[in-house]
Amino acid sequence: MAAAIDVLRKSLLDGLDPEAGPPRSVVPVPHGQLLLMPAHWGSYAGVKMVTAAPGNAARGLPRVQGNYLLLDGESLTPLALLDGIALTSVRTAAVSAVAADALAGPDASRLVLFGTGPQARSHLEALSCIRPIQDVVVIGRNADRARAFAAEVGARTGTVDDIAHADIVACCTTARTPLFDGALLPTSATIVAVGSHEPDAREVDETAVARSTVIVEAVSAALREAGDVIQAVQAGAIDPGELVGLADVVSGGHEIPPDRPRFFKSVGMAWEDLVLAAAHFEAART
Structure with a gap:
């Protein structure tokens, strides 16, 4: 990884x-x-x-x-x-980690992880490569599966209220509607969402998008496939011109405001x- x-x-x-x-x-x-x-x-x-x-x-x-x-x-x-x-399991989490490494605070240690499947597992591994992750809260649709997964990876189960104390939030689910109220996010949080590449599905609501600096792999791909972004644009929560490409962030060509959450939306790309x-x-x- x-x-x-x-x-x-x-x-x-x-x-x-x-x-x-x-x-x-x-x-x-x-x-x-x-x-x-x-x-x-x-x-x-x-x-x-x-x-x-x-x-x-x-x-x-x-x-x-x-x-x-x-x-x-x-x-x-x-x-x-x-x-x-x-290959997909590794690359999706690795791209999230590239983004989070450029966005999250150097001491980010508290992770809220939505999902209990292969992508949740890969994201825990990837994010642990770039930050000193110590406290992991797992939130899953199936309580028994969430408890089993948390026990296996040395985490604990929790609720969406844990987001208020999160440094990083990773959304790795098949959800088609938002997982949490974006108003819960602290301004210091970094969110990554990878669950969908369909315009009518999203894990993150327009409140979170409106509050955040939004980073995408490619603006064109996000406006074609990222329901989290497309639906927020349609709701007037963000202007497409505000989207920031990942390459600009990694190269240091775009300065990230310190007083807003950072939201990286990935759809998965062929490159x-x-x-x-x-x-x-x-x-x-x-």
């Missing part, structure tokens, strides 16, 4: 422009969706294909499956086939998968 965070940060510092990436293609098929995410950067190209089949639960199969095909950037010769779901797939391929060859 630490290596993933470092390589993603370095790609942005080296000039990778998230705005230049092609949009995600979502192709409906009779029993679900195909999601295609191509990218090119440096010496490599690649594409992730993810399938979403809602009926797979009845078949005893995962609802979401996928693979990543890494290509040589010049000849476009296939080089490696990676587990797309494992992130490519950068990590290429780094994994190169490490495997040494």
Whole structure:
């Protein structure tokens, strides 16, 4: 995870422009969706294909499956086939950690974690790489699952009231409506939300968005896919011109006001998968 965070940060510092990436293609098929995410950067190209089949639960199969095909950037010769779901689990949390490292206070130690699934686990690992996380509060829809997850990772369960004392809030759920009242956020808090890339789903309400400096991977992608942002724009809580790109924050090109919460909304982009797939391929060859 630490290596993933470092390589993603370095790609942005080296000039990778998230705005230049092609949009995600979502192709409906009779029993679900195909999601295609191509990218090119440096010496490599690649594409992730993810399938979403809602009926797979009845078949005893995962609802979401996928693979990543890494290509040589010049000849476009296939080089490696990676587990797309494992790659997504790492890269999503690593991108959040890159953002949080640029946004959260250096002593941030109190984490409120929404969710009990793979992304919640990955985010705890990633955020612990960049900050001295000591107090973790888990909030989950299923109380038994939340208690079991908290016990497993050395955390405790809590309620949304814990947000008032949080340094970092990580939203890693499949929720389609806001998880908490944005008025609860302290001005020193950093929020990351990764649960959705659909315009009609959100984990964070317009109150939180209006109060915060909002950072996104790419403004164009956020305005296409980030329901947390799109719905706040529609409600008049934020102007699209106020959105800040992650690359500007990482490079130090945008100063973050100290008297407002910081909100990083991630939809997941193809460049992130490519950068990590290429780094994994190169490490495997040494």
